[in-house]
Amino acid sequence: MKDETRAAPARYAVAASAALPAAGLFAWGLLVALHYGRMGYLPLDQSIVFDGGYRLLSGQLPYRDFMTPAAVVPAALQAGFFRVLGVSWFSYVLHAAVANGLFAALAFALLRQCGLRRAWAAWWAALSALTFYPPIGVPYAEHHAFLFGLAALAAGNAARRTRGDAGALLWSALAAILVAAAFFSKSNPAVFLAPIAVALPLLRVPRRRRLRNVCGLLLGTAGALAGVFAYVVRWVPDPGAARRFALTMPAVVGAARIRLLLAGRGPGWPFWRPMLTLWPLASLALALTIALHSLLARHGDGERRLAAFLALGLTAVSAAFVATTMRSPVTAAVYVFLVAGLAQASLGRGPSGAGTAAADEPSPGRPPGAAPPPLPARIATAVLAMLVIASAVEAVRFDLLVDEARAGIDAPPAAAAATLPGALRYLRWGVPPFVHYGSGDLAEVAGFFASHPGNFWLLGDSSILYGITGRPSVSPVLWFHPYLTVPFAGRQKREEFDRLLRRHLRAYDIRYVVLEGEATQMGISLATFPVLKRRVDALRCGEETFGGFRIITLCRRF
Numbered sequence: 001m002k003d004e005t006r007a008a009p010a011r012y013a014v015a016a017s018a019a020l021p022a023a024g025l026f027a028w029g030l031l032v033a034l035h036y037g038r039m040g041y042l043p044l045d046q047s048i049v050f051d052g053g054y055r056l057l058s059g060q061l062p063y064r065d066f067m068t069p070a071a072v073v074p075a076a077l078q079a080g081f082f083r084v085l086g087v088s089w090f091s092y093v094l095h096a097a098v099a100n101g102l103f104a105a106l107a108f109a110l111l112r113q114c115g116l117r118r119a120w121a122a123w124w125a126a127l128s129a130l131t132f133y134p135p136i137g138v139p140y141a142e143h144h145a146f147l148f149g150l151a152a153l154a155a156g157n158a159a160r161r162t163r164g165d166a167g168a169l170l171w172s173a174l175a176a177i178l179v180a181a182a183f184f185s186k187s188n189p190a191v192f193l194a195p196i197a198v199a200l201p202l203l204r205v206p207r208r209r210r211l212r213n214v215c216g217l218l219l220g221t222a223g224a225l226a227g228v229f230a231y232v233v234r235w236v237p238d239p240g241a242a243r244r245f246a247l248t249m250p251a252v253v254g255a256a257r258i259r260l261l262l263a264g265r266g267p268g269w270p271f272w273r274p275m276l277t278l279w280p281l282a283s284l285a286l287a288l289t290i291a292l293h294s295l296l297a298r299h300g301d302g303e304r305r306l307a308a309f310l311a312l313g314l315t316a317v318s319a320a321f322v323a324t325t326m327r328s329p330v331t332a333a334v335y336v337f338l339v340a341g342l343a344q345a346s347l348g349r350g351p352s353g354a355g356t357a358a359a360d361e362p363s364p365g366r367p368p369g370a371a372p373p374p375l376p377a378r379i380a381t382a383v384l385a386m387l388v389i390a391s392a393v394e395a396v397r398f399d400l401l402v403d404e405a406r407a408g409i410d411a412p413p414a415a416a417a418a419t420l421p422g423a424l425r426y427l428r429w430g431v432p433p434f435v436h437y438g439s440g441d442l443a444e445v446a447g448f449f450a451s452h453p454g455n456f457w458l459l460g461d462s463s464i465l466y467g468i469t470g471r472p473s474v475s476p477v478l479w480f481h482p483y484l485t486v487p488f489a490g491r492q493k494r495e496e497f498d499r500l501l502r503r504h505l506r507a508y509d510i511r512y513v514v515l516e517g518e519a520t521q522m523g524i525s526l527a528t529f530p531v532l533k534r535r536v537d538a539l540r541c542g543e544e545t546f547g548g549f550r551i552i553t554l555c556r557r558f
Contacts, residue, residue, distance in 0.1 A: 018112065021122045022105040029101035029129035037093035037137035040406045040430040043461035044521045048479050049139040050092055053078025054467035055478075057087070063236045067245035067500075068478035069485060071141040072184045073148070075478075078139055087467045090426040092138050100133035103147050107338045110154045113161065114307040114345040123388075124341030127395045131337060134403040135330045141186040142321075146334045148182035149193035149317075153310070156200035159213050168209065172201045172216025173223065180224035187250055188324060192317040196310070203309075204302050241496065245477070245485070253484050257324045283390040284336065287343040288315060290383060294346035308346035311339045330402050340391050347380050406430075421446040423468040436517060441547030445469075445514065448544065448551060455508045456551070459526055460516020474508040476500040480524040498531055505532075505558040515550040 052075025055066060062072050078095050085091035107128045111121035133143055152175045159171035179197050182190035201213040236242050291311035294304055314335040322332040419440045420427060429439040442462070449456065449469040457474050458465055466473040476497070477485040487494040513536055519525035526533045535558065542553035 018118075021118055022108055025104040025108050025122060025125050025129070026101035028126055029104035029132070030097045032129050033097035033100035033133045033137070034093060036134040036403050036406070037096055038089070038426050038428050039137065041427060041435075042136075042432065043435060043516070044479065045136065045140065046138050047461055047463045048141065049074045049078050051463035051466060051473055052478055053082050053092075053139075054087060055473045057082045058472060060473065061235050063232070063242035063246065066473070066476055066478055067241065067485065069245060069250040070186045071144075071478065073181050074139045074141055074144040074185055077144075082467075086423075088423045088426065093426060095139045096133045096137060096143075099139065099144065099147055100129055103132045103150065103334075104129040106147075106150045106154050107341070110150065110157065110310075110338070111341045111345060113154065113157045114310070114342060115303060116341060116345045120344060121341065124337050124344070124391075127337035127340075127391065128334070130395055130399050130403065131330070131333045134399075135333075135406065137406070140331075142189055142325075142331050143334065144185040145182040145187075145189035145193075148178045148185060149189060149197065150335075150338075152176075152178035152182065152193065152197040153200060156197050159201040159216060160203065160205055163209075165212055168201075168212055169216040169219070172213040173220030175201060176217045176220025177224050180221075180228075188254060189317070189321055192320045196313040196317070200310075203306060241500070249484055249487075254324065256483075283340060283387065283394045284315070286383065286387040286390060287311060287340045290343040290347050290387065291315075291339075294343075294348075304346045304348050307342045311342035311346060314339050314342070330398075333398070337391060337395070340387055343387065344384055347384055419443045421468045424464075434521065435548075437546075437548030441549055444546040445549050445551070448546065452512075454511030456512035456514050457505060457508075457510050458514045458516065459520070459524070460514065460549075461520050462516055465514070472508055474504050474510060476504045480520045481522050482524065486524055486528070498529065501529065501532065502558075510558045511554055513552040513554065515552065517548050 049071050052062075052068065052071050056062075056075055056079035060066060062068055062075070068075075074095075078092065081091045081095045085094065104125045108121050108125035111124060112118065116124075132146075133140075136143065155171050155178060156175035159168045159175060162168040162171055175197055179190060179194050182193060198217060201217065202210050205213065232239055232242065288311070291308040295308035295312065297305075318332040318335055325331070420429060421443050424439075424442075431438075442465075445465060446469050449471060455471050455474060459480075461479070463473065463475070463479065465471075480486055487497050513526075515526065526536065536552060536554070539554040539556055539558065540552055541555035544551045544553075
C-alpha cells in the first residue's frame with residue numbers, strides 16, 4: 001500500500017509532463033488556424049461544410065434531404081458549432097482551428113508513442129500545425145479524413161502497446177470507429193489510410209494480444225456498420241439512391257482517375273509539379289532515406305522499424321491521394337513534418353544524443369548492449385541535422401508561400417474593410433481570379449433576401465448564401481460536381497437526378513433562382529439542366545443583377 005501511495009504522485013507527474021506540451025501544441029494550432037482561417041474566400045471549397053452544417057442545423061439529414069459523396073462527419077460537427085455560436089464565419093473557422101490544435105496534439109502523441117523525446121516530438125508537431133488547416137482555413141472533407149486517420153493510428157498504436165485486455169480492446173475498437181469517421185469525411189484518404197490503421201494494432205505483439213486486438217477491430221467495425229445500417233433504416237427513404245451518391249459515383253470517379261494515372265496522365269500531376277522545388281524535395285528525400293534505411297537495417301530494433309514503416313506508409317498515403325485527386329497538392333502536405341518526426345524516431349538518436357527516449361534501453365528482440373542506431377552515430381547526427389534544417393526552411397517557405405499568400409488572393413487594398421453580410425464579418429475578403437464578384441455583391445444579395453420573402457435555388461458555388469440569409473438549402477446535392485454529384489446528360493442516372501431536383505424545387509415552393517455567374521467552377525450551368533431551364537424561362541417575370549449574381553423572379557409556383 002505504501003509503495004502504491006508513493007507511486008501515485010509519480011504517475012501524476014508523468015501524466016502532467018505529457019499533458020502540458022500537448023495542451024501547448026493544441027493552443028498553438030488553434031491560434032495559427034484562427035489567424036489564417038479568416039483570410040480569403042474560395043466559393044466552392046469553403047462553402048461545402050458550411051452549407052452541410054447549416055442543413056443539419058435546420059433539420060435536414062444526409063441522404064434523406066440531400067445527397068453527398070463526402071463531408072458528412074465534418075458537417076455534423078459544424079452543425080454543433082453553429083448551434084452553440086451561431087451561423088457565422090467565426091464559428092466556421094473556429095471548428096477548423098480546434099481540429100488544427102487536435103492534429104498537433106495527436107502528432108505529438110504518436111511521436112511520443114514511437115519513443116521520440118518530448119522536445120523533438122513537440123518540434124515536429126508544431127511544424128505540422130502550419131501545414132494542416134492553415135492552407136484552407138475552414139473545415140474541409142479531406143482534412144477531417146486525415147485528422148481521423150491520424151487519430152486512428154494513435155489509437156491503434158495505443159492498443160498495440162497496452163497490456164491490459166480491456167484497455168487494448170477499447171483502443172483497437174476506437175481505431176476502427178475512427179477509420180469509419182474518416183471514410184464518412186472523405187472516402188479516398190480513408191481508403192488509403194485504412195490498411196495502415198488496421199495493421200498497426202497487430203504488429204509486433206504476441207499471438208494472444210494480437211487476437212485480442214483483432215477482436216477489438218472487429219467490434220469497432222461491427223459497431224460502425226450497425227450505426228450506419230440503423231441510420232439508413234430509420235432515416236433514408238431511398239437506400240438505392242443513397243448508395244449511388246455515397247458509394248457508386250465516387251467509386252466510378254476514383255476508378256477513372258486511377259486509369260488516368262496508370263496511363264501516365266494522373267489528374268494530380270499538374271497540381272503537384274509546381275511544388276517540386278528544392279526544400280520540400282530535400283526534406284522529404286532525407287526523411288524517406290532515413291526511414292527506408294531503418295526499415296531495412298538488421299541492426300535496429302523492431303520499434304524503430306515500426307516508426308520507419310509508419311513514415312513510409314504515410315508518405316505513400318499522401319502520394320496516392322495527390323495522384324488521384326483534383327485538389328491542390330498542399331492538401332497532401334498535412335503529414336510531411338510528421339513523416340520527418342517518424343523518420344527521426346526510426347533513426348534512434350539525434351544531435352547531442354537527443355533522439356528517442358529509448359535510444360539506450362534494451363527492447364524486445366535486441367540483446368542489451370547491441371548498437372541501436374541503424375547508422376553510425378556521427379552519420380546519424382549529420383543526417384538528422386540536415387533534415388531539421390531542411391524542414392525548418394520548408395516550414396518558413398510553406399508559411400510564406402501558401403499560408404500567407406492565401407490572404408492576398410486577388411484581394412483589393414481595402415479588403416479588410418470590405419462590405420460583408422453580418423455573418424461574414426470575421427472574413428477578410430479576397431477571392432481567386434476566376435471569381436467575378438466582390439464582397440459588396442454578396443452583401444447586396446443578402447440584403448435583397450432580407451427584404452424579399454420566399455425561398456430561392458442557387459445555381460452556383462457560394463451555398464453559404466442559404467445560411468447567411470436564413471433560407472432553407474434546397475439543392476438535392478451538397479455541391480455541384482460533374483459525375484461526382486451531378487450525372488452528365490445521357491448518363492444512366494441523369495433522369496433520376498432531374499426528378500430529384502424538380503421534387504425539391506416544388507417542395508420548397510421556389511420563388512427565385514439565383515445564378516452565380518454563367519457557370520460554376522466545375523462547369524455546371526442552367527444549360528446543364530435543359531428541362532429546368534425551359535421551366536425557368538417560362539415562369540420568369542423579373543430579374544435583378546448584383547455584380548456577378550442574377551436573381552430571377554418566378555411568376556408562379558415551380
